[in-house]
Amino acid sequence: MLPILISRVSTVSRLFLLLVSLAFASSAAAREPVDLLTSIKPLQLIAAAVQEGVGEPAVMLPPGASAHHYALRPSDVRHLKAADLFYWIGPDMEVFLTPLVQGRGGASQPVQALPGLTLRHFGEAHAAQEHASHDHDHDHDHDHDHDHDQTRDEHDHDHRPGSLDAHLWLLPANAVVIAEKMASDLSRVDPANAERYQANLAAFRQRLGDLDKRLKARLEPVANRPFFVFHEAYDYFEAAYGLQHDGVFSAGGEAQPGARHVAQMRQRLQQAGPSCVFYEPPARPRLAETLTRGLPVELAELDAMGSSITADAQGYERLLETLGGTLAECLESL
Numbered sequence: 001m002l003p004i005l006i007s008r009v010s011t012v013s014r015l016f017l018l019l020v021s022l023a024f025a026s027s028a029a030a031r032e033p034v035d036l037l038t039s040i041k042p043l044q045l046i047a048a049a050v051q052e053g054v055g056e057p058a059v060m061l062p063p064g065a066s067a068h069h070y071a072l073r074p075s076d077v078r079h080l081k082a083a084d085l086f087y088w089i090g091p092d093m094e095v096f097l098t099p100l101v102q103g104r105g106g107a108s109q110p111v112q113a114l115p116g117l118t119l120r121h122f123g124e125a126h127a128a129q130e131h132a133s134h135d136h137d138h139d140h141d142h143d144h145d146h147d148h149d150q151t152r153d154e155h156d157h158d159h160r161p162g163s164l165d166a167h168l169w170l171l172p173a174n175a176v177v178i179a180e181k182m183a184s185d186l187s188r189v190d191p192a193n194a195e196r197y198q199a200n201l202a203a204f205r206q207r208l209g210d211l212d213k214r215l216k217a218r219l220e221p222v223a224n225r226p227f228f229v230f231h232e233a234y235d236y237f238e239a240a241y242g243l244q245h246d247g248v249f250s251a252g253g254e255a256q257p258g259a260r261h262v263a264q265m266r267q268r269l270q271q272a273g274p275s276c277v278f279y280e281p282p283a284r285p286r287l288a289e290t291l292t293r294g295l296p297v298e299l300a301e302l303d304a305m306g307s308s309i310t311a312d313a314q315g316y317e318r319l320l321e322t323l324g325g326t327l328a329e330c331l332e333s334l
Helices: 002-030 041-050 074-082 095-102 124-133 148-152 172-189 191-222 235-240 259-272 286-292 315-332
Strands: 036-038 085-088 107-110 227-229 275-279 297-301
Touching (some): 036 041, 041 085, 041 172, 041 315, 074 095, 085 095, 085 172, 227 259, 235 315, 259 275, 259 286, 275 286, 275 315
Parallel strands (some): 085 107, 227 275, 275 297
16 A cells, blocks of 8 residues: 555656646746837847847837937837836937936936947047148048038037037947847846857857958948038948048928028039939938039938848848948949
8 A cells, every 4th residue: 555655646746846847848938038129220220139039129219210309109108118128329319218218117228328339429520531631632632621510500400519429330349339238138137048149249249340341341442432411420330431421411400401501512512523412211302402403413322220121130230231332332433
């Protein structure tokens, strides 16, 4: 009788252990991925590289929305409050988020505050070029007095000389710093997948190193060719690849600038000769047609936000490749 009792106890114990194991396995399988939310698409692209195979990051601003003036929907506010991790550029770009982020319970990171970033301020590139112009002649013959008081005074947001240029994601080295922070935070919140996050980070770093070499080789031959932009958003990318825009044709607001201002901008294009003018989506500014009519100017679109790029592990690289390819193709045609 005793051996039978012992056998039954042993069977019950094994069943209990089996049920406990199944419960733990079920719990692990049911564990939801970390809810990582970003304010803008470029940060989502970086997060997608780090979360590959584990989760999919979300983004708050829809394509085409202004990162400077966005009206949050109630669903945006709810998601912001509930997200496990939230990443935004910071108050120098998304000032409308400041009071909401302060009231969040979960972790929030303004990436502009991360140690190790290379940060630029508006006016730096112009000052550096002015200094360099005293030392040597430039290879192309056009006006390098950018007259930034005239070219910046109609932006639809504050780009004061000396203020932080918040388009910091366009420097590959900065993207690596941001990815490192995301991998660290994800590993802390989701330690079961920490090795995967770190492996994804290492792969991202390697791919960016390779891409950086390709972009430098492609853009170096066109570094001295003239181009103009409608939004001073590309200084980080330009600095990384030896480029320098020759002017900013701001198109703030719906109203066209006055006739005198248009004449001044057309004069700058005439002085430059064959050149490229880059505008941003979602629409080509009407001013672009007015400025370039009858001039040897190529028009092309540059999207610093990567609005149409799929948010997957290679999305951030495609953002940089698209920018570099568009710049190179237009400048090569001059």
